[in-house]
Amino acid sequence: MSTFLATWRADLRAGFTVFLLALPLSLGISIASQFPPLAGLITAIVGGIVAGLVGPSRYTIKGPAAGMIAVVAAAVLDLGYRQTLAVVCVAAVFQIGLALLRAGRLTRYVPHAVTHGMMAAIGLIIISKQLHIMLGVPVTASSPLRLFAAIPTSLANLNPEIALLGGLAFLLVACWPKLNLRFTRPVPAPLVVLALAIPLTMLFDIPHAHSYEFLGERFYVGPNHLLRIPAEFIQSLSFPDFGAVGRFTFWPHVLTFLAVGSIESSLTVQAIEGSGPKAQAPLNADLFAVGVGNLLAGLVGGLPMISEVVRSKANVDA
Numbered sequence: 001m002s003t004f005l006a007t008w009r010a011d012l013r014a015g016f017t018v019f020l021l022a023l024p025l026s027l028g029i030s031i032a033s034q035f036p037p038l039a040g041l042i043t044a045i046v047g048g049i050v051a052g053l054v055g056p057s058r059y060t061i062k063g064p065a066a067g068m069i070a071v072v073a074a075a076v077l078d079l080g081y082r083q084t085l086a087v088v089c090v091a092a093v094f095q096i097g098l099a100l101l102r103a104g105r106l107t108r109y110v111p112h113a114v115t116h117g118m119m120a121a122i123g124l125i126i127i128s129k130q131l132h133i134m135l136g137v138p139v140t141a142s143s144p145l146r147l148f149a150a151i152p153t154s155l156a157n158l159n160p161e162i163a164l165l166g167g168l169a170f171l172l173v174a175c176w177p178k179l180n181l182r183f184t185r186p187v188p189a190p191l192v193v194l195a196l197a198i199p200l201t202m203l204f205d206i207p208h209a210h211s212y213e214f215l216g217e218r219f220y221v222g223p224n225h226l227l228r229i230p231a232e233f234i235q236s237l238s239f240p241d242f243g244a245v246g247r248f249t250f251w252p253h254v255l256t257f258l259a260v261g262s263i264e265s266s267l268t269v270q271a272i273e274g275s276g277p278k279a280q281a282p283l284n285a286d287l288f289a290v291g292v293g294n295l296l297a298g299l300v301g302g303l304p305m306i307s308e309v310v311r312s313k314a315n316v317d318a
Contacts, residue, residue: 013188014318018061018311020190022048025310026303027227029064032129033072035081035303036238037227040064042302047293051305055289056282060272061311062293064303066126067264068257072303073142075253085240087250088298091257095291098258104266104283114267134170136162136225160214161204161221168200169193177317188318201226238301257304265290265306272312 022044030040047062055062075084098104128147132139136159141147176189201207209222244250266283286307293305 010318014315017188017190017318018048018315020188020194021314022061022063022311026064027229028130028133029066029069030303031227032066032069033064033303034076035072035084036301037229039238039301039303041229042237042300043293043297043305046297046300046302047305047308050296051289051293054292056285057269057272057307059312059316060269060286060307061315062290062305063308063311065264065306065308066129066310067121068261068304068306069125069129070143071253071256071260075257078249079244079253080241082238082241083244083250084253085238085298085301086242086244087253087257088294088302088304089240089242090245091254091261091304092291092294092298094254094258095262095287095294097291098262099284099288099291102284104262104285104287134163134166135159136166136221159219159221159225161206161212161219162225165197165200165204169197172196240298261290261294261304261306262287268307268309268312271309272307272316 023041026040026044027037028040030037030043033039043064047064051062072084075087079087125144128144128151131151132147132154135154137154137157139147139150139154141150172193173189176184176187176192204221206221206225207223209220209224211218211220213219266287269283269286290306297303297305
């Protein structure tokens with residue numbers, strides 16, 4: 001209790017900062033993974049509350065991750081949404097089993113270069129997928145290399161109003177902490193972004209489809225530039241279809257989810273331990289927490305989760 005009373009202000013600020021970061025990130029990852037937007041919120045909630053309580057780490061945050069986008073999207077393309085939920089559940093059972101067998105410690109033998117390489121790759125995947133959305137340009141490419149190749153085209157055809165909102169958000173998140181002024185330190189950058197982006201969205205009347213002219217060219221904005229979240233939460237939940245368990249094509253996806261999710265999660269824990277206060281988070285216990293979280297999230301329509309690096313780093317910084 002004394003520790004809580006001594007740190008509640010910092011903990012509250014850290015939690016609020018992670019919330020502001022996790023909300024748009026979870027929605028974006030869900031859409032990129034070919035899941036409904038609600039799925040990302042489900043996983044963020046289960047990862048933050050259930051897996052957070054079960055897990056031993058004081059710093060890492062569980063939730064949907066950009067590094068799993070390609071894996072999840074491939075499963076949805078092959079099996080469909082509800083059968084991919086079954087893949088999440090079955091892979092989660094194996095994660096729990098590996099944790100009980102104390103196999104999580106094997107990731108300690110992975111070189112640091114692999115850890116940093118994976119973190120850098122995740123960042124590049126996020127950039128390749130989100131830059132086009134930030135510019136307001138739809139793209140049909142799916143692989144990161146093709147998405148990078150399409151960047152010049154997107155820059156040449158950007159939607160000025162959408163690009164203004166996206167660029168403003170980017171600059172604020174990147175530059176706000178560097179101001180290091182007395183009145184800026186207590187205010188998280190994502191809160192400043194929301195405080196400016198929401199009024200600008202209303203000013204540009206983006207919720208209503210319309211066109212506008214800029215430098216002699218006509219551009220279109222409307223509800224397709226906004227996220228669509230179902231009004232009824234409970235009625236929107238989806239449940240896994242285990243009908244494909246007996247098919248051969250089901251199991252390669254299970255192994256991919258298990259390998260990529262478990263290794264990436266464990267590497268994130270090690271990276272966060274090295275960048276924040278020195279607290280040792282047992283890898284087996286963390287893998288167990290991820291497995292429990294994945295099982296619960298998959299049963300109610302959520303994305304797979306890992307110990308996610310972006311939210312965890314924001315938590316350490318706050």
